[in-house]
Amino acid sequence: MNDKMITEVLTSTKKIALVGASDNPSRASYGVMAYLLAQGYDVTPVSPKLAGKTLLGQLVYGSLAEIPDEIDMVDVFRNADAAYGVAQEAIAIGAKSLWLQLGVINEPAAILASESGLMVVMDRCPKIEIPRLGLEKD
16 A cells, blocks of 8 residues: 555545544544545445435435445445455445555455455545645645
8 A cells, every 4th residue: 555556545435435434523533534525536434323314414314325326435434343244345336445444454354345346545544645645626
């Protein structure tokens, strides 16, 4: 997982499904979702608990399979144990990349997604990587 690959994922992505979305402004997923929206990404929050509500102006879905649009990136804010199941769902919906947030490390999930043709970024945060790589939009 090098800077060139991370840059490719971030620049080719338009639509992101954010799994583990929270309506609590103090949670990392909330801040990252707000940041990604401000950067021009189309972000769809996924949370069974919040399904049917709106979060930061976006309709929340209960699962990846319920999202009617094509998804480029699945951004995972769940614990590492849940990442494998999310990887399976990401493959099933035809996502192009799987992004496991800081602290979400699951090698079997990364291998499964990678072998299924998805680009995988693990233990990184797009809110950190976008400015670090000079990709931030004003």
